[in-house]
Amino acid sequence: MWEETVKIEGPYNFDLALQRQSIDPLNDVHSELRLINIPIYEPEAEVVSVQAIGTTDDPCFIIKGKNNQTKVQVIERVYVIFQWNVTLHQINDHFRQTSLKDIFTLNRGTPIILDFSPYNCLVKCIIHQQLNMKFAMALTEDFVHTYGFEQDGVWFYPSPERVAKIEIEELRSMKFSQRKAEYLIGLSKLIASGELNLQELASKSDEEVTKTLVKIRGIGPWTAQNFLMFGLGRPNLFPLADIGIQNAIKKLFNLEKKPTYEEMENFSQEWHPYLSYASLYLWRSIETAE
Template identity: 55%
Template sequence: MWKETVSVSPPYHFDRVLERLSLDPLNAVSLEKREVRLPLRNKEKKPCIVTVQAAGTADAPEFIVSGTEDRDGLMEEVKRIFRWKENLQPVLDHFSATSLSKLFEEHAGTPLVLDFHLYHCMMKCIIHQQLNLSFAYTLTERFVHTFGEQKDGVWFYPLPETIAKLDYGDLRELQFSMRKSEYVIDTSRMITGGSLNLDELDLLSDEDIMDKLVKIRGIGPWTVQNVLLFGLGRPNLFPIADIGIQNAIKRHFGLKDKPTKEEMLEMSKEWHPYLSYASLYLWRSIE
């Protein structure tokens, strides 16, 4: 058993992080204990649980991180997922002089937290495509409960090797459409076969990743943008086709109708180079 106390640069509002994580029924979150138990994997892909508990405040953020094995590798993963090496103050300073200033005051200190694994992120994005959020979570939960694994009450997404061996009918039984079954399994087969290397994506530019991934059947620009945002933590992404962002902009600016693509591009010019944070805070405003 290992335990470490970590301090990060303020502001960092972990309670808001937990609120957002708790929207996904697969996440092991306790709002009362101010903690989340992370389903991570070590270098041998063995499931390992790491607990992250808040011990400070948004203005003096401190965390107790604990686990039972592979401290060094897993600790780096925790820091990556929660963006503890980044400082949110420059982001808040930038938005204080923009049309989203009130939104950033209200949600100050909310970091761009990543999904727990890039494959997990990609599968979730493919499953969530063109579904309402409630059924998207239900379908993802079925996928993980059926083909993933549980350890001490924490659910782990299945490995690509597991999904690559499935028949499309295995997912159809969970109410996946035929096309979605093909997208999930075929992408997993590309990963296990070596034609799609997830580890190399972090070395590529946003544009190169977009060019590479949209060639894969079932992966469109919306999915790639969400992978860039929540899989890789890229800071300047704005998914203008996302209905949630459209609704948030309509509400925030008191518009009669949803904004057009042209209107969104125009109003977002002043939000560069932190479009990902604009996206996150707009989503938070309607969640």
Template identity: 55%
Template structure:
């Protein structure tokens, strides 16, 4: 086993990252001991990387370890990509000083974009979760992975697109998927398995183009595309206006007696560019308890 330490020169709330990942029953982590075991797929092989927080929000430091010796450097790069350790969150914080979210960012500082572990996993999870309450959404995604994915060292891996492409709709219906949702999950996986949808390639495109291309796919609307861009790719300037959680957070924060409409949300977010994703995450965080 190898171990490496990584120290950041910015603020970073690792405990919030763990808390958000803890919403998913599939994630193996310990909030008190401050570690998470991350499933990583590289070159058709599976690896588990453990990341432990050994610093603080103001002076973040991490211990990274794995049994996979031969691909150590690639795993370290993947972890850096996943956690987005190249982003200076102090600059994000400074950007919102003097804006209408200044008090919010002061109350909930150093909020990073908390990404899902892989592009495909994220897309499938977002499709499964759309238009469901959080509890049942995670019930479905957990059943999906436990039935068709696999474990390594106690860590769950999502099934591959090729595996899901071979499923029958009835197999998801047995897990309480609606017929349409079963079709969306399997049909999207078939597009990926057939090479008609390349998520790695799509992740390199501008936000607007990604939303345009993804919403051509049956079962993927703007909310799904924007959430994939934020939580899968890690894009920094997204504000999902159709998200009920964000609407509720805005209602609470600005003390209004109604959920804001599209124009009000446009007005509220006028000065948030180019960091709307951090505004979205901090708003979500403010109502998560």
């Protein structure tokens, strides 16, 4: 067993971050303890707990793991997942001068938290395509419970190698569409064979990543942008096709109907170079209202 205390620069509102993480039923969130148990996939499967003991302006965390041999790699991964190297006060100051100032004041210090592995991110994006949130969450949960595994009370997504061997009919029986089943299995086969290396994508530009991913059947711009944002932590993505963002902009600017892509582009000009944070806070603005 090991334990590490980490202090980072504020603002960083872990409580609001956990509130968003708790939307996903697969996440092991304990809001009253200000704690989340997360699955670490590399270099080996391990459950690690991350608990806040500081404040939004003076953030401090305790990380606990079991394997001393992998401690350094695990802490590095936790830093990436929770984006502890991102300076949120600079981002917050930027948005205080924009039309999103009220939303950023209300949700001050809310970070982007990455999916626990890049592969998980793509799987979740493909499953969620063109589905309402409730059904998408239920379908993802069913998929992980069927093909993934549980360790110390935390669920791990199945590996690409495992998913590559699933028969399409199995997923169809779980309410996957024919195409979505094909997309998921096809993607997993590319990764399992080494034809697609997600770790290598991390060193490429947003444009190069997008160009690589959209060649894959079942991955379009929306999925590529979500992967860049929540798989790799890129700061300047604004998925125009996202219904949630469209609804949030409609509400924020009191529009009679959903904005056009051109209107969204115009609204977002002043939000560069932190469009990913504009996206997150716009999502937050409608999540907290529901």
